[in-house]
Amino acid sequence: MTMPGTWLRAFAARSCDAELMARVIDPLIADLQFEWDEAITGGRAIRAWGIRLKATVAFWQVMAWRALFVHRTSPDQMSAGRFAAVSAAFVAVTACLLDAVAFVRVGQLADEPQSLWLLVDLAPRALALALPAGLVAAIAWPRRAGRRGVSTRDVLWLAFAASMMCFALMAWIMPETSRAFRAAGVGAIVSGPLMEMTLAQMWQFLHTSQPPMDAATVWTNFHLRWAMSASPLALAWLLTAIASSTSRHRVIGIALAVAGPVGYLALLGQSARLGFAGVISPAAAAWAPNVILFATALALALSVRRRTPMSAGPEVA
Amino acid sequence: MHARPRQLSVSAKELLILELLVSAGEFYGLQLVSASKGRLKRGTVYVTLGRMEDKGYITSSLDDPPPGAGGMPRRLYAPTPLGRRVVKAWTEGATLVLPEFSR
Numbered sequence: 001m002t003m004p005g006t007w008l009r010a011f012a013a014r015s016c017d018a019e020l021m022a023r024v025i026d027p028l029i030a031d032l033q034f035e036w037d038e039a040i041t042g043g044r045a046i047r048a049w050g051i052r053l054k055a056t057v058a059f060w061q062v063m064a065w066r067a068l069f070v071h072r073t074s075p076d077q078m079s080a081g082r083f084a085a086v087s088a089a090f091v092a093v094t095a096c097l098l099d100a101v102a103f104v105r106v107g108q109l110a111d112e113p114q115s116l117w118l119l120v121d122l123a124p125r126a127l128a129l130a131l132p133a134g135l136v137a138a139i140a141w142p143r144r145a146g147r148r149g150v151s152t153r154d155v156l157w158l159a160f161a162a163s164m165m166c167f168a169l170m171a172w173i174m175p176e177t178s179r180a181f182r183a184a185g186v187g188a189i190v191s192g193p194l195m196e197m198t199l200a201q202m203w204q205f206l207h208t209s210q211p212p213m214d215a216a217t218v219w220t221n222f223h224l225r226w227a228m229s230a231s232p233l234a235l236a237w238l239l240t241a242i243a244s245s246t247s248r249h250r251v252i253g254i255a256l257a258v259a260g261p262v263g264y265l266a267l268l269g270q271s272a273r274l275g276f277a278g279v280i281s282p283a284a285a286a287w288a289p290n291v292i293l294f295a296t297a298l299a300l301a302l303s304v305r306r307r308t309p310m311s312a313g314p315e316v317a
Numbered sequence: 318m319h320a321r322p323r324q325l326s327v328s329a330k331e332l333l334i335l336e337l338l339v340s341a342g343e344f345y346g347l348q349l350v351s352a353s354k355g356r357l358k359r360g361t362v363y364v365t366l367g368r369m370e371d372k373g374y375i376t377s378s379l380d381d382p383p384p385g386a387g388g389m390p391r392r393l394y395a396p397t398p399l400g401r402r403v404v405k406a407w408t409e410g411a412t413l414v415l416p417e418f419s420r
Binding site (some may be wrong): 003023024025026027028029030031033034035036037054055057058059061062065 | 389391
């Protein structure tokens with residue numbers, strides 16, 4: 001019978017360095033094998049399988065810890081776990097600031113005092129805007145502290161996770177909080193019927209036998225939610241391309257990193273107005289800023305590749 | 318140039334491991350998990366032991382398996398003199414500050 005842990009060890013050996021293998025993986029496997037051997041010798045097969053299961057869970061805990069907190073493409077980069085924590089901190093701070101600003105602004109526009117529940121109603125929108133901004137700030141942060149930054153792979157994975165969260169906020173959570181806020185009757189209506197529809201409801205609404213009065217507004221809103229969900233990916237890719245092309249000019253890189261989300265939102269606002277007015281198609285209005293970001297990122301990445309010798313490594317952030 | 322004095326830090330889990338090792342002399346990783354009565358977990362104990370070895374609190378050596386037994390050689394952990402002093406200092410400090418918790 002093959003000793004347990006042999007395949008796990010072979011898997012770990014493909015990605016872990018010799019020191020990690022010797023100090024963490026091998027002792028774990030060795031203890032598993034000893035305990036398992038003792039149980040089998042004592043005729044306790046069920047206990048042996050229990051030991052195998054517990055040790056396998058422990059092994060994957062170690063591998064997850066390694067992926068999040070140990071693995072780095074180069075020694076002066078942040079680990080993925082630390083980068084995610086820094087991003088989450090920036091997102092939380094940015095979301096709180098945006099929420100507070102929106103609350104004050106609505107209070108100025110409304111004729112009656114607003115309940116604090118308005119903060120909850122506005123929170124999903126604030127969070128959706130904060131996700132790409134927080135990600136960008138986290139990418140720029142290590143460069144300011146003198147470190148090289150994070151690996152492109154980690155940035156894009158986190159951007160993908162941020163995009164998924166943004167989509168969940170836009171598709172389901174924001175409509176739910178808007179509806180609950182209106183139903184609670186704690187202040188002036190701030191959302192409107194469109195903001196209370198999930199994406200599925202908007203799709204059905206747009207394909208009813210009697211089309212809505214203002215199809216351009218509804219279609220633009222529909223496409224905007226999808227486009228904003230993709231914005232963390234677009235901004236992250238643009239930022240890594242900027243980082244690689246301005247690697248010797250950190251101040252410029254940071255300035256562009258801050259200008260990225262602000263510029264994106266300004267562009268999105270302008271194109272959305274054109275879409276609501278029916279001047280351009282709703283899909284073009286919503287997706288044009290993302291297309292511009294992706295095209296810029298691609299152009300920068302290609303220009304860096306042309307300038308960089310073949311022997312340079314793949315990590316740019 | 319003066320060398321910067323090393324700052325000693327010890328977490329609760331590291332202190333527990335040191336106490337167990339000082340009382341028993343040496344342990345395998347799995348024995349520490351059993352002796353801790355659930356306070357140490359399999360998934361994290363080896364990582365913590367590696368970190369403690371970096372700090373110089375413990376030392377480890379490979380132990381050959383008994384004759385007839387299969388498996389890889391196991392790693393045996395023992396406290397270093399520094400590790401013993403850390404436990405002693407921590408225990409004395411705790412007793413000084415909170416005498417009602419002295420053992």
